Structures are given as structure tokens and as C-alpha cells.
Amino acid sequence: MKLLITGGAGFIGSNFVHHVNKNYPEYDIVNLDLLTYAGNLENLKSIEKNPHYKFIKGDICNKKLVNDLVKDCHIVIHFAAESHVDRSILDSAAFIHTNIVGTHNLLEAAKNNGNKRFHHVSTDEVYGSLGPDDPAFHESTPYDPRSPYSASKAASDHLVRSYYHTHNLPITISNCSNNYGPHHFPEKIIPLFITNLIEGKKVPLYGDGLNIRDWLYVEDHCHAIDKIIHHGKIGETYCVGGGCELTNKELTYKILNQLGSGEEMIEFVTDRPGHDRRYAIDFSKIKTELGWKPSVTFDEGLAKTIQWYRENENWWKNIKSGEYQKYYSQNYGKR
Ligand code: NAD
Numbered sequence: 001m002k003l004l005i006t007g008g009a010g011f012i013g014s015n016f017v018h019h020v021n022k023n024y025p026e027y028d029i030v031n032l033d034l035l036t037y038a039g040n041l042e043n044l045k046s047i048e049k050n051p052h053y054k055f056i057k058g059d060i061c062n063k064k065l066v067n068d069l070v071k072d073c074h075i076v077i078h079f080a081a082e083s084h085v086d087r088s089i090l091d092s093a094a095f096i097h098t099n100i101v102g103t104h105n106l107l108e109a110a111k112n113n114g115n116k117r118f119h120h121v122s123t124d125e126v127y128g129s130l131g132p133d134d135p136a137f138h139e140s141t142p143y144d145p146r147s148p149y150s151a152s153k154a155a156s157d158h159l160v161r162s163y164y165h166t167h168n169l170p171i172t173i174s175n176c177s178n179n180y181g182p183h184h185f186p187e188k189i190i191p192l193f194i195t196n197l198i199e200g201k202k203v204p205l206y207g208d209g210l211n212i213r214d215w216l217y218v219e220d221h222c223h224a225i226d227k228i229i230h231h232g233k234i235g236e237t238y239c240v241g242g243g244c245e246l247t248n249k250e251l252t253y254k255i256l257n258q259l260g261s262g263e264e265m266i267e268f269v270t271d272r273p274g275h276d277r278r279y280a281i282d283f284s285k286i287k288t289e290l291g292w293k294p295s296v297t298f299d300e301g302l303a304k305t306i307q308w309y310r311e312n313e314n315w316w317k318n319i320k321s322g323e324y325q326k327y328y329s330q331n332y333g334k335r
Pocket residue numbers: 006007008009010011012013032033034035036037038039040058059060061078079080081082083084098102121122123124153175176177178179180185
């Protein structure tokens with residue numbers, strides 16, 4: 001079995017590369033990644049010399065490269081994306097390029113090389129924003145993306161589904177809630193807050209801090225994708241979630257508590273424009289059909305994550321320098 005993994009140097013992709021290597025050591029993995037600001041080969045150091053693993057630096061929009069790599073694999077597992085909502089608010093061009101044009105390019109290559117098996121990794125953000133009493137998102141919730149990031153992911157989901165209906169491409173899609181864990185780039189709330197507190201800095205909470213996210217430990221997401229690529233029904237979508245809804249304030253208090261910091265470390269800052277209020281996932285389909293459910297509780301997952309950031313200070317200190325800091329200070333002022 002030869003897997004083409006796109007975006008395998010990023011947060012979830014690199015965790016998935018390690019998951020496959022650990023659980024299916026006989027599988028060959030080709031990791032195609034452009035190494036944007038979010039791609040980090042440090043995430044893959046322990047596997048780089050493994051004969052079953054190969055890294056290719058390249059753009060999923062490069063037609064010839066993608067065609068050659070897809071031709072030579074059995075299944076494409078597509079993680080590569082521009083993934084940060086705040087960046088999509090400031091400049092969405094790369095989101096259209098990678099998330100839409102890049103996905104289309106991969107689909108064309110899969111179609112033109114004997115209809116290769118294709119799994120598309122997507123997000124619950126395509127479904128929009130829930131009110132406090134709305135039922136959780138499920139596979140037939142209408143799409144209602146509200147940020148350039150989620151709109152570009154929604155477009156890619158539609159393209160993937162269209163290749164199934166039009167060209168019979170054997171696809172599956174997973175729409176997952178917010179992940180956290182090792183290798184998470186410290187621009188997202190959990191790693192940003194953990195690393196800020198380790199450095200003695202305050203944590204910037206947007207708006208009233210009452211927006212709700214449903215959190216899933218990254219290894220559980222990798223298990224879900226593993227189940228779907230091996231046992232999922234072709235043409236189907238699976239919603240994947242942690243069953244763990246927290247307001248950002250509740251989440252912040254949990255991080256503060258585990259790190260022994262007080263609430264004076266919270267700094268309320270200007271809200272994100274178009275900030276989705278609540279995400280929640282009903283994962284009963286994947287639970288019933290494929291026997292998947294989250295295995296790590298939030299408190300356990302957070303403790304493991306904090307431990308990883310404590311033990312890997314070099315990893316995040318290298319990232320949290322220069323450009324990153326300028327980017328935030330220019331765009332998110334104090335209230
Ligand atoms: P990430 O930003 O950490 O990693 C993205 C990776 O894609 C990086 O390694 C980057 O270098 C690579 N990449 C970007 N543009 C590329 C291009 N044009 N060609 C090749 N490689 C390119 O993202 P992540 O958080 O690991 O998310 C992975 C996937 O999972 C995304 O599709 C995202 O939409 C989806 N997802 C993420 C979450 C989450 O909470 N992070 C939740 C649900 C779904």
C-alpha cells in the first residue's frame with residue numbers, strides 16, 4: 001500500500017504520518033508539502049531516514065508533479081491547506097490557490113490515473129455558526145461558511161463530492177472539529193496560550209470569550225481517518241468531533257489551571273471579524289458505522305499537550321520569533 005499524503009509537514013498531517021508509520025509500518029508514505037510557514041520538517045525528524053517514508057517539497061497546484069506522484073500511489077490523503085481563519089481575514093489569496101485550485105488539481109490527477117482512492121480532510125467550519133440551542137452539525141447540515149478559510153474548504157468539499165457523482169471517483173470526506181496536541185502551530189489558541197504562559201506573557205482572548213468550540217485530541221482524529229480510509233463507505237462524508245464543547249473562557253481557565261497561572265494573565269482583545277459563535281459535532285454516524293469515538297478526555301489531552309510543549313521549547317521558540325510577532329501586534333490591538 002502506497003499513500004500519498006499532502007500537507008504531511010503540518011500539524012495534523014505530521015501526526016498522521018507518525019500514526020501510519022506506527023500502526024502500518026509496511027505501508028509506503030510519500031509526503032508532498034510546500035513547507036509554507038505552517039510546514040515544519042522538525043515534525044518528521046524521527047522518520048526521515050525510514051525507507052518506507054519519502055518527503056517531496058512541492059506545491060499541490062503543480063500539475064506535472066502532482067500527476068506523477070498520484071500515478072504512483074494507491075490512495076491520496078489530502079491534508080494540505082491554508083488553515084488559519086485570522087490569516088484568511090487578512091489575505092485570502094493563498095486560501096483560494098491551495099484549498100480550491102490545489103484540491104482540484106489533485107482530483108484531476110486522481111481521475112486521470114485510473115480513479116485513485118481519495119480521502120479529503122475537511123473541517124466542521126463549512127457548516128457555519130450555531131446558536132446556543134441549535135442541534136450539533138451532522139452530515140446533512142447545509143453548508144454556510146462564513147470566513148474566507150471555511151468558504152475555500154467548502155468549495156473544496158463540493159469539488160470532491162462532484163468528482164464522485166460525475167466521474168465515479170472513489171472519495172470519502174471527513175469534517176472534523178477543532179484539533180489540539182503536539183506540533184500545533186502556536187498561532188492557534190491552545191498552543192499560543194500554553195507557550196505564552198510558559199514565557200510569562202498574557203493570553204489574548206477575543207471578544208467576550210464566550211465563543212464555543214468542540215475540541216478533539218489530534219491522535220483521535222488520526223484514528224478516525226484511519227477507520228475511514230480502511231472501512232469507510234465510498235462517496236460518504238463522516239463528521240468527526242470530540243464531544244467536548246467549551247467556551248474559550250472555560251478553555252483558557254483550564255490552561256491557566258494546568259500551568260498554575262492566574263486569571264490576571266487574560267487580556268481581552270478586539271474580536272475577530274465574523275467570529276463564528278459556536279461549533280458542535282454530532283459524530284453518531286462514524287460511531288455507529290465504523291465504531292469510532294474519541295478516546296482521550298480533554299483534561300488528559302491538554303495535560304499531554306502541555307507536557308509536549310514543555311519538553312519541546314526549541315520547536316516553538318524557533319517559530320515564535322520576528323514575523324509572527326509583528327503579524328499579531330499589527331493586527332490585534334488591545335481593547
Ligand atoms: P497546518 O496549517 O498545520 O498544515 C498545513 C500543511 O499544508 C503545512 O505543512 C503546509 O506547508 C502545507 N501546505 C500549504 N499549502 C500547500 C501547498 N500549496 N502545497 C503543498 N503543501 C501545502 O494545518 P492543519 O491544522 O494540520 O490542518 C490540516 C487539514 O485539516 C486542513 O485541510 C484543515 O482544513 C483540516 N482541519 C484542521 C483542523 C484543525 O483544528 N487544525 C480541524 C479540522 C480540519
